[in-house]
Amino acid sequence: MLSELTQAINNIKVSADWVGIRAVKETSSHRNVRDRIPQRNGKSTTFGAMVEVLVDGCIGYAATNSLQQQDLQTAAETAYQQAFSAKEWSIYKFAAATARPKVVGEYYSPHIKSFDSIGPGDINNVLIHACKSLKVNDAIVQTVAEIVTTDRETWFVSSNGSEVYQKFMFLSSYYSATAQDGGIVQQRTSKGWHAHTYQGGLELFSDGDLWHNVQQTGEQAVELLSAEECPNTRTNLVLAPDQMMLQIHESVGHPLEIDRILGDERNYAGGSFVKVGDFGNLVYGSKLMNITFDPTVPGEIASYGFDDTGAVATREYLIKEGVLERGVGSLESQARAGIPGVACARACSWNRPAIDRMANLNLEPGEGTFEDAIANIEHGVYMESNRSWSIDDRRYKFQFGCEYAKLIENGKLTKTLRNPNYRATTPEFWGSLVKVCNSSTWEMYGTPFCGKGEPNQAIWVGHGSPVCVFANVEVFGGS
Numbered sequence: 001m002l003s004e005l006t007q008a009i010n011n012i013k014v015s016a017d018w019v020g021i022r023a024v025k026e027t028s029s030h031r032n033v034r035d036r037i038p039q040r041n042g043k044s045t046t047f048g049a050m051v052e053v054l055v056d057g058c059i060g061y062a063a064t065n066s067l068q069q070q071d072l073q074t075a076a077e078t079a080y081q082q083a084f085s086a087k088e089w090s091i092y093k094f095a096a097a098t099a100r101p102k103v104v105g106e107y108y109s110p111h112i113k114s115f116d117s118i119g120p121g122d123i124n125n126v127l128i129h130a131c132k133s134l135k136v137n138d139a140i141v142q143t144v145a146e147i148v149t150t151d152r153e154t155w156f157v158s159s160n161g162s163e164v165y166q167k168f169m170f171l172s173s174y175y176s177a178t179a180q181d182g183g184i185v186q187q188r189t190s191k192g193w194h195a196h197t198y199q200g201g202l203e204l205f206s207d208g209d210l211w212h213n214v215q216q217t218g219e220q221a222v223e224l225l226s227a228e229e230c231p232n233t234r235t236n237l238v239l240a241p242d243q244m245m246l247q248i249h250e251s252v253g254h255p256l257e258i259d260r261i262l263g264d265e266r267n268y269a270g271g272s273f274v275k276v277g278d279f280g281n282l283v284y285g286s287k288l289m290n291i292t293f294d295p296t297v298p299g300e301i302a303s304y305g306f307d308d309t310g311a312v313a314t315r316e317y318l319i320k321e322g323v324l325e326r327g328v329g330s331l332e333s334q335a336r337a338g339i340p341g342v343a344c345a346r347a348c349s350w351n352r353p354a355i356d357r358m359a360n361l362n363l364e365p366g367e368g369t370f371e372d373a374i375a376n377i378e379h380g381v382y383m384e385s386n387r388s389w390s391i392d393d394r395r396y397k398f399q400f401g402c403e404y405a406k407l408i409e410n411g412k413l414t415k416t417l418r419n420p421n422y423r424a425t426t427p428e429f430w431g432s433l434v435k436v437c438n439s440s441t442w443e444m445y446g447t448p449f450c451g452k453g454e455p456n457q458a459i460w461v462g463h464g465s466p467v468c469v470f471a472n473v474e475v476f477g478g479s
Contacts, residue, residue, distance in 0.1 A: 057093030107305030111201030188221035197446030230477035236380030244465035255395035258329025270393030285430025301446035302359035366436030435469035
C-alpha cells in the first residue's frame with residue numbers, strides 16, 4: 001500500500017508546497033449481552049484517505065473513500081482550494097520542514113491471538129457466562145457484559161518522502177451489575193465504563209482475572225445496598241488507579257491541550273485555566289506529581305510510533321516535580337504557541353483531520369505500598385471506579401463521583417460506603433497530593449470515548465497511575 005500511495009502522491013497535480021495522504025482501514029466488532037441475552041452482534045469496516053496540502057503556509061484538508069488516482073486528485077484539488085481561500089485569514093504561516101518533516105518507520109501493536117482466532121458464538125458464550133457470574137443473587141436486577149474489538153491499519157506518505165505504516169489491535173471490555181433493594185439502586189462495574197481498554201489481541205479478553213473480577217463486581221453491587229452513605233466532611237482522600245484515570249484525564253490532559261489554550265476549542269470543548277506563559281513556571285501540584293506523555297508503553301491503549309502527521313512519538317514529562325513543563329500540542333500547535341509539546345496530532349478516522357489529543361498520560365510511581373499509604377491515616381475515604389464527573393469549561397472546578405468506597409480508620413479499611421463524591425479546584429487538588437505509591441499499585445486503564453473537535457472525534461486514550469493520597473479534600477455522599 002505504501003508504494004501505491006507514494007506513486008499516487010507523485011502523480012497528484014496541484015500547485016502546493018507539500019502534499020500528504022493518510023489512509024486508514026478499520027474493522028470493528030461490538031458484542032453485547034444483557035441478562036444472558038445477546039443484544040448486539042455487529043461488525044463494520046471503513047476505509048478511506050485524508051489528503052492534506054500546504055499552500056503558502058496554510059493547510060487544507062479533503063477526505064475520500066476511494067483510493068483511485070482520480071479521486072485522490074479531486075480531494076487534493078478540494079484541499080488546495082480550501083487552503084488557498086483561507087490564506088487571507090491565516091493566523092500562522094506553517095513551513096513543511098517544521099510542520100510536516102520527513103519520517104519513515106512502522107509500528108505494530110503487541111498481540112498473541114488474532115480477533116479472527118475465535119468465532120462470534122464463542123465470544124457470546126463467554127459474555128453469557130460473565131452475566132451469569134455477575135448475578136450473585138436475586139438482588140442483582142441487571143447484568144451487562146460486552147466486548148469491542150478493533151483492527152486498524154494506517155498508511156502515511158508525503159511529497160517530501162514520508163512513509164509510515166502502523167497496525168493496531170484494540171480490545172475494550174465492560175462488565176456491570178445493578179443491584180436493587182426497594183428504593184436503593186446501586187451499580188458496580190469492573191473498574192468503570194470500558195476502563196479495560198488495551199492494545200492487544202483476544203488474549204486480553206479471557207485472562208486469568210476475568211472470572212474473579214466479574215464475581216467481585218456482582219458481590220460489591222449487593223454489598224453497596226446495605227452500606228452507609230459517604231460522610232460529608234474534609235478528610236484524607238485515597239484514590240485507586242481506576243479513578244485516578246479520570247482525574248488525570250479531566251484535570252491534567254484536557255487543560256494542557258495547546259489548541260484549547262490558544263482558544264481553538266472554546267466554541268465546543270471549552271478553554272483552559274492554563275496560559276501559554278505558564279509553561280516552565282506554573283506549580284501545577286505538589287513535588288510528588290510527575291506526569292508523562294508516554295506512547296511507548298506496551299499494551300497501553302494509546303501507544304504508537306508516530307502521530308497522524310508523522311511526528312515521531314517519544315516519552316516526555318509534561319509535569320515534573322509539580323512544575324508544568326510541556327503541553328499536549330502537535331507540531332502545528334507548538335509552532336503557533338512557541339512552547340514545547342509532544343507527538344499528539346491524532347484523528348479518529350480517515351475522514352477527520354488530526355488535532356491535538358491526549359495519548360497515554362501517566363502518573364509516574366512514587367514510593368511505598370498501599371498499606372504504607374494508609375498506615376498513618378487516622379480518618380479518610382478510599383474510592384474506586386468513576387461513576388460521574390462534572391468539570392467547568394476551563395478545567396478548573398470539578399466534582400467527581402465514584403462507585404465504591406471504604407472508610408479508613410486508624411490506618412485500616414473498615415466500613416463500605418456508597419455514593420462517594422469529592423470536589424475541588426485543579427491546582428488546590430494536585431497541590432494536596434501527599435503520597436504516590438510505588439509500582440506495585442500502578443495500573444493502566446483507558447477509554448475509547450474521549451470526545452473533542454468539530455465535527456466531533458471520539459478517540460482512544462490511556463492513563464496509568466499508582467494509588468494516591470490527597471490531604472484535606474471535601475468529600476460528600478448522596479445519590
